[in-house]
Amino acid sequence: MARYGHRVLWVLFLSGVFDPMRFDHTIRDLEEVRRVYSLWGRHPRLYAAQDWITFMGRHRRIREGAVEAAAIQPNARVLEVACGTGRNFPYIEDRIGPGGQLVGFDYSHEMLAAARDFGMRRGWSNIEFVQGDAAVLDVGSQPFDAVVSVLGISAVPDHLAALRRCRDILRSGGVLAVCDARLFSGALAVFNPLVRTIYGRGAAWNPDRDLPGDMRRVFGNVSVTTYNRGTLFVAFATK
Ligand SMILES: C[S@@+](CC[C@H](N)C(=O)[O-])C[C@H]1O[C@@H](n2cnc3c(N)ncnc32)[C@H](O)[C@@H]1O
Structure with a gap:
């Protein structure tokens, strides 16, 4: 077997199943997430202030829209993936009430x-x-x-694996709601290189992913509502 081991690895490598470079990228990207959010986590007020810019003043409406899309009932058990500093907690807590359970999950300790x-x-x-x-x-x-x-999945290095895990841990009939951002279209697209640089470096944001499309691939269904001229969206999928 050892004689053929390297050939097996070559076949896996060429077929894309085993890609050491990709694995390395994921580790480096996670290191970037750790570095970037260590700073934001130590300055939660600054993070709250940038919310206004990111959501163009509509943070309450859009965050509420994301939580609404998840169809959360009183006493529900809810997971927030990449919960950050907890800016969606008020909307979730309003719905689940004291009898519900909320798990806040994030990579950044800060x-x-x-x-x-x-x-x-x-x-x-x-x-x-x-x-x-x-x-x-x-x-x-x-x-x-x-x-x-909310604004989490686009920063997760292996976001497809994350979407699959979200599906796995949902009960049958449970809902995944994702809110994320897109680049400008139309005349405002001239600002995209700047937006890409600022949010790429400052938030580990990757705008090149088609999250609603990936949700459809993983769940077999997706519905999308857009806000702020299409620069923000809420997509939800049911298991
Ligand atoms: C832009 S913040 C959004 C935080 C929060 N959801 C909100 O609405 O303000 C992105 C969050 O994703 C988290 N994150 C990025 N990659 C992650 C990963 N692989 N696993 C878990 N959390 C991750 C970051 O630590 C950060 O808290």
């Missing part, structure tokens, strides 16, 4: 620490915090009623 502080200040005792890579999404085996992710 973002999670800010989310934990925020949750404690608001007196929510039904939130559990889990650190890890969304591509692995190690959150136990108890299924969730809904999964929400």
Whole structure:
């Protein structure tokens, strides 16, 4: 077998199943996520301020729209993937109430620490915090009623694996709602190189992914609502 081992690896490499470069990219990208969000997590007020720019003043309406799309019922068990500093928690908590359960999942220890502080200040005792890579999404085996992710999936290096894991951990009939951003179209597209650079470096954002398309591929269905001239969208898919 050892004699043929390298040939097997070559076949896997050429077929794209085993790609050491890709694996290396993922590690480096995660390192970038760690670096970028370590800074934002230590300055949650600054992070809150940039929200206004990112959502062009409509952060409440659009975050609410993402949570609404997840069809969350009272007492539901909800996972927020890439929860950051917890800016969607108020909308989720409003829906699940004290009898519900919320798991806030993020790769950045600093973002999670800010989310934990925020949750404690608001007196929510039904939130559990889990650190890890969304591509692995190690959150136990108890299924969730809904999964929400706002401006998170586009920053996850292996976002397809993350979408598959979201599907796996949902109960049958459960909903994944994803809110994310797109580049400008039309005349405003002249600003795209600038937007790409600022949000690429400052937020590990990757605008080249077709998240609704990928959700359709993973779930077999997707519905999309757009906001702010199509620069933000909420997509939801049902398992
Ligand atoms: C732009 S922030 C969004 C935070 C929050 N969802 C919000 O609405 O403000 C992106 C978040 O994705 C997290 N993230 C990026 N890659 C991740 C990964 N592979 N696994 C888990 N979280 C990740 C970052 O740590 C960061 O908190």
